[in-house]
Amino acid sequence: MNEVARALPQTVLREATDRRLLDETIRQGRTTRAELADVTGYSRPTVSEAVRRLVEVGLLDATGLKETGRRGRVGTFYELGARSGWVLALELDQSGVHARAADLAGRTRAELRRPPTPPGDAPALVESVRAAVRTIDGGAGPLRTVGVSIANPVDPATHQTVPLAGTPFPEGLLSPMEMIGDLVPAPVLVDNDVNLAALAEHRAGRAAGEASFAYVYVGAGLGVGLYIGDQLIRGAHGLAGEIGYLPGSSAPTLAADLAAGGLGRSDAPSNDVAAALALLDRADETALRVLAEAVARVINSVAAVVDPALVLLGGPVGTHPALLPRVRTAISFPGPIRVEHGALGTDAALRGALELAIEHARATAVAV
Template structure:
């Protein structure tokens, strides 16, 4: 006879790592705190907090930075802050506009930034050189480099984390593996994801989608894409191709991307939208450009709404964030259900913010697991 033993208890190492992570996150959130304050906020016992703080200090993740008078006879608390040598992370964004890189400490505070211009469309060697130059421009940070998060303007396989090659990609030079580009330069894990997914992640963590259980992030720039979050989970698909809305059927062309090209918004030297030209047309409220863009974006939003019915749709990307586009898209949407469409709050840096979140999540989890 089989006896149901019930759920097994989590291993002590897992519980200890979870406790340490909670206390580290809370210290980062507060900036400066004591063990007593940590116990009050988290509900952990004072002995548990004291032991966890001891581990975090020994690991260099927290520093004791001064004394706090408690107001009670003989009682003096010790303040703790993020360790001065706790480590740092690096975020990179690779797309048609060039390479952007940002270094931050484990609290997410920016330490330094570098940008490299774009090479010619399809020039793989120029992209690799620019990425390596951007990474090499950072001096040693405060402690070990713990993770590198990379946003790339191509789909990324959710299992292998390799870039997925697609015919007609707007970023053909970005089909090379980022690990091959810089694996010899950084002594840290290299984490890669699609730029639209990372922009959606950032808007969910610290932007307009914060607190939304379901939303869609529609990117309009050199390419078209959707980041879809359902039940607080990004939907990547079996092959990393979920959200590749540029390949949806178009109204006047085989694809939605083809509609934009046929409407005069495509580049002549690359299979992508001409961002500079689109922005110029929007700046002067060109009626033809507005009509073409609004129709394409509205078609994408209706497709997503009909399948997933998100509570919120955000427009992002260098073209999607233009103020002239939003009211035209709202007017062009024909869907029976309520569809709330807004601009994202993180602007054109949403994907870089997302890459930073990706790196920080990994760095903090790994730091308390050792």
């Protein structure tokens, strides 16, 4: 027992060192052991031993020599290994299935889209997802992690989708692991699409560096992703940010307000994204007023409760340029509030799923 207890910190330290050097090599693209020692502060022997381990398991490759300028001294360049593996990101929502394969640096290796399946047809969605997974190929090395963005709340404890009455994506109330678990030899990580869009904006978008912000999604459904104190807030049951269920001004819910305003689909319990975009393109005053007032009520509520430094509008409807100025005008919260468009557009949720998968893949790759 004492030997195990003494060995554990060394194992943790080794994994942390390997992860730091892997991340730094990926960040630089190509580097030497001396450069890694300089930037991380690790000793040269520590870096050399860690790089040896990373090369041994295929995470790094030696890719050439670098003249040091000192007689007899030649450094070796290292970069992400050609067979270090890949990750898969899936986005499942009312617009269809979007898949992206990338290496551990996040560089896209393959991408495909499949069209939407009939509303409420769960078997058709399952077959579409399975077809996408069978088709896409991320190249050399093992598939390390699959990240899935789904347009339904996800319980943070069980990682299962949470069924809510009136969900705009009823066909998506299945477990992604059950959909594809037999097809992928890798962990499957699942989260709500709005949460993942907020994560992506926090990592690589307009909210980078913001400790507290809100991401308001307007598309087939409505949702808010919340970061408070640099933490993504999911709630006890994964239901934080389900703003479509807030009370409406003239209907039982906010989502019903939009439907009553002519923005709902006749064949599904969701917003009609194509119709909404066409109305916004034409600067239709009724559509602009209905949408702006609904989004402004959301922002007023969020601002009153959590006082974010920044609010981002996202989703296919939320990113329309005609909406933002009208939302700013409709906000009635008396305190300071900054409202902008997200930087990642409609790619945000898939980018978030990719970030989730890469983070897990790098962590587990060095834990050998």
